[in-house]
Amino acid sequence: MTHSGSSxxxxxNCTSTAAPMSEIRSPxxxxxxxIVLENVLHFLTCRxxxxxxxxVCRSWCRAEALTRSDLFIGNCYAxxxxxxxxxFRRVRSxxxxxxxxxxxxxxLPLNWGAHFSPWGSALADAYPWxxxxxxxxxxxxxxxxxxxxxxxxxxxxLVLVCCEGFGIAGIAxxxxxxxxxxxxxxxxxxxxxxxxxxxVMDWISCxxxxxxxxxxxxxxxxxxxxxxxxxxxxxxxxxxLKKLRLNHYVSIPQLYRLMHRAPQLTHLGTGSFCASxxxxxxxxxxxxxxxxxxxxxxxxxxxxRDILPDYLPAIYPACANLTSLNLxxxxxxxxxxxxxxxxxxxxxxxxxxxxxxxxxxxxxxxxCKDLRELRVFPGNTREEAEGPVSEVGLEVIxxxxxxxxxxxxxxxxxxxxxxxxxxxxxxxLVVFRLCIIGRYRPDxxxxxxxxxxxxxxxxxxxxxxxxxxxGLLTDQAFRYxxxxxxxxxxxxxxxxxxxxxxxxxxxxGCPNLQKLEIRDSPFGxxxxxxxxxxxxxxxxxxxxxxxxxxxxxxxIARALPHLALxxxxxxxxxxxxxIEILYMYRSLDRPRNDAPKCVTILQ
Amino acid sequence: MATSASAYENDIKNLKATELTLGxxxxxxQQNVPIIDQEKSSASSSSNKRPxxxxxEETSPxxxxxxxxxxxxxxxxxxAAPPPSKAKIxxxxxxxxxxxxxxxxxxxxxxxxxVKVSMDGAPYLRKIDLKIYGGYPQLLKALENMFKLxxxxxSEKEGYKGSDYAPTYEDKDGDWMLVGDVPWDMFVTSCKRxxxxxxxxxxxxGCAV
Numbered sequence: 137m138t139h140s141g142s143s144x145x146x147x148x149n150c151t152s153t154a155a156p157m158s159e160i161r162s163p164x165x166x167x168x169x170x171i172v173l174e175n176v177l178h179f180l181t182c183r184x185x186x187x188x189x190x191x192v193c194r195s196w197c198r199a200e201a202l203t204r205s206d207l208f209i210g211n212c213y214a215x216x217x218x219x220x221x222x223x224f225r226r227v228r229s230x231x232x233x234x235x236x237x238x239x240x241x242x243x244l245p246l247n248w249g250a251h252f253s254p255w256g257s258a259l260a261d262a263y264p265w266x267x268x269x270x271x272x273x274x275x276x277x278x279x280x281x282x283x284x285x286x287x288x289x290x291x292x293x294l295v296l297v298c299c300e301g302f303g304i305a306g307i308a309x310x311x312x313x314x315x316x317x318x319x320x321x322x323x324x325x326x327x328x329x330x331x332x333x334x335x336v337m338d339w340i341s342c343x344x345x346x347x348x349x350x351x352x353x354x355x356x357x358x359x360x361x362x363x364x365x366x367x368x369x370x371x372x373x374x375x376x377l378k379k380l381r382l383n384h385y386v387s388i389p390q391l392y393r394l395m396h397r398a399p400q401l402t403h404l405g406t407g408s409f410c411a412s413x414x415x416x417x418x419x420x421x422x423x424x425x426x427x428x429x430x431x432x433x434x435x436x437x438x439x440x441r442d443i444l445p446d447y448l449p450a451i452y453p454a455c456a457n458l459t460s461l462n463l464x465x466x467x468x469x470x471x472x473x474x475x476x477x478x479x480x481x482x483x484x485x486x487x488x489x490x491x492x493x494x495x496x497x498x499x500x501x502x503x504c505k506d507l508r509e510l511r512v513f514p515g516n517t518r519e520e521a522e523g524p525v526s527e528v529g530l531e532v533i534x535x536x537x538x539x540x541x542x543x544x545x546x547x548x549x550x551x552x553x554x555x556x557x558x559x560x561x562x563x564x565l566v567v568f569r570l571c572i573i574g575r576y577r578p579d580x581x582x583x584x585x586x587x588x589x590x591x592x593x594x595x596x597x598x599x600x601x602x603x604x605x606x607g608l609l610t611d612q613a614f615r616y617x618x619x620x621x622x623x624x625x626x627x628x629x630x631x632x633x634x635x636x637x638x639x640x641x642x643x644x645g646c647p648n649l650q651k652l653e654i655r656d657s658p659f660g661x662x663x664x665x666x667x668x669x670x671x672x673x674x675x676x677x678x679x680x681x682x683x684x685x686x687x688x689x690x691x692i693a694r695a696l697p698h699l700a701l702x703x704x705x706x707x708x709x710x711x712x713x714x715i716e717i718l719y720m721y722r723s724l725d726r727p728r729n730d731a732p733k734c735v736t737i738l739q
Numbered sequence: 740m741a742t743s744a745s746a747y748e749n750d751i752k753n754l755k756a757t758e759l760t761l762g763x764x765x766x767x768x769q770q771n772v773p774i775i776d777q778e779k780s781s782a783s784s785s786s787n788k789r790p791x792x793x794x795x796e797e798t799s800p801x802x803x804x805x806x807x808x809x810x811x812x813x814x815x816x817x818x819a820a821p822p823p824s825k826a827k828i829x830x831x832x833x834x835x836x837x838x839x840x841x842x843x844x845x846x847x848x849x850x851x852x853x854v855k856v857s858m859d860g861a862p863y864l865r866k867i868d869l870k871i872y873g874g875y876p877q878l879l880k881a882l883e884n885m886f887k888l889x890x891x892x893x894s895e896k897e898g899y900k901g902s903d904y905a906p907t908y909e910d911k912d913g914d915w916m917l918v919g920d921v922p923w924d925m926f927v928t929s930c931k932r933x934x935x936x937x938x939x940x941x942x943x944x945g946c947a948v
Contacts, residue, residue: 628833
């Protein structure tokens with residue numbers, strides 16, 4: 137590390153005329169201040185604070201780089217692995233995010249990118265002491281997992297969210313080799329199906345014998361059977377295990393055994409929550425509620441993948457202590473849900489299917505006064521005239537759950553009045569995501585667009601940072617967003633707006649906007665142009681099936697050299713200049729060279 | 740519900756497609772109107788707000804939706820909700836595939852049979868509901884629209900003549916078969932996934948053993 141030219145004042149007691157201390161050498165005078173700074177900076181944990189500190193001057197930048205142990209890379213293509221590891225030398229924990237969120241909805245071609253391999257090799261070289269790796273929407277192979285398993289002797293934590301490309305063999309390698317592993321969380325990731333002929337690898341048996349350090353084991357998304365006896369033995373020898381989320385191959389009698397082995401659990405994903413096929417109903421039924429009574433520390437329940445509703449009452453003993461309940465894979469009706477909800481007084485997070493109906497939401501509103509986060513997912517994804525939840529449910533929740541901070545609500549119909557009511561009743565809202573499944577649906581009562589509802593949300597919810605809009609929306613909605621959405625960081629738009637003006641309002645009005653994802657809306661080149669002043673401040677912009685042309689994108693690319701504009705087109709010969717997808721992000725490095733044929737990166 | 744009533748009527752009308760006849764599949768194509776178009780024609784009378792491109796939505800992500808979108812946005816006087824859509828919009832509603840796949844089990848109980856469709860060389864995988872097609876002619880037409888190609892005519896001996904593409908499927912036993920080899924009902928229950936093969940591989944499959 138080279139020093140800057142600046143000289144620091146001589147500090148007393150730091151001269152070499154002090155009494156000789158052969159073991160402890162005084163640092164040279166110009167390093168003292170840096171060492172003091174490094175010690176102070178150790179206390180800074182928030183990455184925004186660290187970014188600010190690094191901008192003060194070069195020595196602060198150096199000191200901050202040396203002391204940053206948690207590195208967050210929001211877009212894996214914004215910076216090359218080499219640049220990241222060169223600047224930050226002592227990273228122990230790394231988070232990398234890859235594909236844009238719309239990849240979750242099959243809008244991004246296969247093999248688009250976000251390959252972990254280049255990061256893997258850079259990390260193995262630069263950070264042999266690496267302890268934690270969190271990856272989201274990255275593509276990683278079994279070889280990558282093998283590399284992770286063998287390169288980091290102190291490795292403690294692996295969290296993979298929405299990743300794909302790997303299989304059981306990779307997971308087994310991590311289990312077998314990471315002796316200090318505390319956390320192995322596989323969340324909504326696609327684990328490659330084994331070939332029909334090959335036997336499914338028993339990765340649970342790959343954990344070493346003896347007591348483990350495991351604190352969290354999450355494998356709900358692993359789509360293959362597990363060796364239950366091995367799992368039971370593993371749980372029995374994992375005294376620190378607090379979080380266990382099982383896949384749907386674990387039956388309820390098996391769950392019973394596991395819960396009795398691990399009464400210290402705080403977070404439980406219950407697996408299938410039904411009997412396995414070879415158990416006849418009416419056979420000696422275990423008292424499943426005793427298992428829930430035994431686990432006195434349970435605060436978070438999820439799973440219920442193939443639930444037999446008859447078993448739901450088994451969770452009653454745990455309800456009073458629950459702060460988080462995820463029933464969003466459970467097809468249970470309102471009558472079955474209500475007795476559960478009515479006992480969950482401490483609930484802060486609730487995820488359900490819309491089978492809860494408006495009347496179930498009424499029970500939530502009446503009981504869950506502490507609710508902070510609600511997600512209501514659709515059981516039926518078709519565009520229908522009516523659905524089980526509606527504006528009635530939303531309004532009732534807004535009246536009962538005044539502390540609500542985050543909501544994701546799928547429905548078939550919604551009124552402006554209900555949305556306005558929520559904007560007034562729930563001033564703490566930070567995240568408001570409303571998805572009216574029928575595209576271009578107006579307010580069914582007034583036949584007006586949904587502009588006023590969303591306008592009220594941005595106007596009244598002063599803490600709002602994330603917004604997703606739907607229904608029939610004109611440019612007026614975007615005018616409201618531009619006017620009032622001053623803290624907005626993430627905006628999702630689909631099938632909305634009239635003209636370029638809509639997007640202009642947003643790009644000109646929202647100074648904190650970092651993530652903008654738009655699909656099927658009539659915004660074109662002129663609208664895109666209005667954001668030139670802001671694009672370097674954004675993590676990304678996604679526009680698909682809009683009115684952008686290659687020419688328009690080319691102009692942006694020329695104006696902003698540190699912006700990567702990826703034009704993605706699945707069709708080769710196009711009659712006109714219109715493009716399918718624009719994915720745009722700032723990048724400090726040369727454009728990537730791992731893109732598939734359908735991606736063109738404009739310069 | 741309106742959905743199931745009209746679906747039932749459509750099924751009755753399209754039963755003809757599943758009849759065993761001596762003629763080649765596809766010869767009665769002119770008589771059968773694919774379900775998607777039937778819905779569109781009944782829909783257009785009751786709602787002028789329904790996006791016109793709906794029936795083609797699943798075929799091409801590259802829409803010039805500009806003019807259509809602004810036209811639709813102006814129709815605020817319509818109070819009848821658009822009729823239920825059977826065609827699937829890619830990526831809508833925005834639910835992760837992982838969650839959608841879990842739901843499929845429920846919708847399979849409700850009557851949908853979803854299979855993945857891939858085409859050699861195409862960057863996207865699609866999913867289609869086999870239940871919405873009355874028979875091979877509609878399925879093939881939908882595939883042609885989806886991937887913008889011609890599949891040609893089926894013959895038992897020579898497979899799909901007249902094109903570089905052959906639609907194939909993997910059945911419950913893991914075998915790859917040519918679409919059309921078995922009666923439609925048997926196909927619907929045994930098909931695990933579809934793959935549109937291209938080139939010589941496709942032609943090779945066409946030759947009966």
